[in-house]
Amino acid sequence: MPVNLVAPEAQSLLAVPGVELGIAKANIRKPDRKDMLVIKLAEGSRVAGVFTKNRFCAAPVIVCKEHLFKTNGDIRALVVNTGNANAGTGEAGLEKARTTCNALAELLQVAPEQVLPFSTGVILEPLPMDRLLAGLPQCVANLGGQHWFDAAEAIMTTDIVSKGTSRQITVDGKTVTITGISKGSGMIHPNMATMLGYVATDAAISQSTLAALIDHAVNRSFNCITVDGDTSTNDSFIVAATGKAGNAEINDIGSVEYLALRDAITDVAVELAQAIVRDGEGATKFMTIKVEAGQDVEECRKVAYAIAHSPLIKTAFFASDPNLGRILAAIGYAGVDDLDVNALQLYLGDVLVAENGGRATSYVEEQGAAVMQESEITVRVVLNRGSAEATVWTCDFSYDYVRINADYRS
Known part of the structure; x- marks a missing residue:
């Protein structure tokens, strides 16, 4: 629905x-x-x-x-x-x-x-x-x-x-x-x-x-x-x-x-x-991807779309599984060549998940699991390299996405 x-x-x-x-x-x-x-x-x-x-x-x-x-x-x-x-x-x-x-x-x-x-x-x-x-x-x-x-x-x-x-x-x-x-x-x-x-x-x-x-x-x-x-x-x-x-x-x-x-x-x-x-085909989660403090809007969008397009991330959100290393991987391959991964911060909702190149010392998985149960979730990436920002909206991938597209011409 x-x-x-x-x-x-x-x-x-x-x-x-x-x-x-x-x-x-x-x-x-x-x-x-x-x-x-x-x-x-x-x-x-x-x-x-x-x-x-x-x-x-x-x-x-x-x-x-x-x-x-x-x-x-x-x-x-x-x-x-x-x-x-x-x-x-x-x-x-x-x-x-x-x-x-x-x-x-x-x-x-x-x-x-x-x-x-x-x-x-x-x-x-x-x-x-x-x-x-x-x-x-x-x-x-x-x-x-x-x-x-x-x-x-x-x-x-x-x-x-x-x-x-x-x-x-x-x-x-x-x-x-x-x-x-x-x-x-x-x-x-x-x-x-x-x-x-x-x-x-x-x-x-x-x-x-x-x-x-x-x-x-x-x-x-x-x-x-x-x-x-x-x-x-x-x-x-x-x-x-x-x-x-x-x-x-x-x-x-x-x-x-x-x-x-x-x-x-x-x-x-x-x-x-x-x-x-x-109303995305089979969607169960509405996700807001916000990338902040970038050098320009283009690089912020690159990071946001890398996250939003990843089937691994989208299926994890469908399962309400805080497998958040997938988000870090997407940030890393987004195409921002000189990105300092040690400088950025990753938030799931209001929860700080990663900083200094790894898991935040304050983060426990129960916090991430609680956020992942929600139907509307914000992923926030703070690049800490400028003042530009960009926002992208996406949804998860469910079993129904495959079913709807497999049956589309039926």
């Missing part, structure tokens, strides 16, 4: 003026489940996106990048299908992604390049276009502003629970609404993960300023999570701003208005990203 995570209540996901959502059961892979989503945006909306860095990126990712570049973020609709990733499908996959955009554009009376396509699911299988195209009119027919909960369910794959959250803040004297949804459970690793994330706001913000905002948000959220170290072909994170709140357009990244909106959207992104880890 997910670690301290439940699906959002439908009424908690606030409608965002200028955003309508429609859902369909198109039977893309499995019958009788929500598996298609259309998000319609008001004219004048601005959209920015961040995508996977996997060189084998999926056809919809390629088309999304093309359309965002062509329109400079003047996007009117998003379309998402689950059950099939449309990845590893060559030119035929690209043609299908473009055909999807053309079909939705005709239904909504917008330009094809104003549509962004997204797919998630099984790789290396052809997208069933007859089912997808039949689902589009269903999505358009039930477009409405209150459908965020259904939308969160429609983008799920191996997720156990849907993921969504909302905020309201005041910007320029106006109430601004922010609502976001995400999906992801396995094949999670930064840059980005096998995740889809969509955040919408009714704030008015310029395209260049929105681009700076999404870069800030993603590097403090979706690029700080890992479940299994596998970077997917389809990762996408989108922020859309409809401008319907009535605030003066935000175009200065130093302004109070920008900082308020940036921090609120970042908070939403962090919550959505952490929800993915809490």
Whole structure:
């Protein structure tokens, strides 16, 4: 079961003026489940996106990048299908992604390049276009502003629970609404993960300023999570701003208005990203890896990811076994060549485990065993070589992780 995570209540996901959502059961892979989503945006909306860095990126990712570049973020609709990733499908996959955009554009009376396509699911299988195209009119027919909960369910794959959250803040004297949804459970690793994330706001913000905002948000959220170290072909994170709140357009990244909106959207992104880890395939523990007092952020991240990716560490946490020498080993092979291991300190929760190159004299295994029984655990590494720090969120590996991925195509 997910670690301290439940699906959002439908009424908690606030409608965002200028955003309508429609859902369909198109039977893309499995019958009788929500598996298609259309998000319609008001004219004048601005959209920015961040995508996977996997060189084998999926056809919809390629088309999304093309359309965002062509329109400079003047996007009117998003379309998402689950059950099939449309990845590893060559030119035929690209043609299908473009055909999807053309079909939705005709239904909504917008330009094809104003549509962004997204797919998630099984790789290396052809997208069933007859089912997808039949689902589009269903999505358009039930477009409405209150459908965020259904939308969160429609983008799920191996997720156990849907993921969504909302905020309201005041910007320029106006109430601004922010609502976001995400999906992801396995094949999670930064840059980005096998995740889809969509955040919408009714704030008015310029395209260049929105681009700076999404870069800030993603590097403090979706690029700080890992479940299994596998970077997917389809990762996408989108922020859309409809401008319907009535605030003066935000175009200065130093302004109070920008900082308020940036921090609120970042908070939403962090919550959505952490929800993915809490719902990691088979997860029983939610782990925060904090590396402090490094020379720079890069080396702090190297150490944090070495710990977070280690199957030996993750399985020990699943077993609640304080076999903490595995953490020291991961720190040692993280790639910080001039690291003085005698200077660092390792904490499990508030318990000092190691210092001066070995076991802390105050540490007894019963202390570690007590912390390991908890469902949320912080591992803190103090490098004592600078002022930089980084935080990564991950989860353990259980028997269910193997079962879920072994049965994924069943």
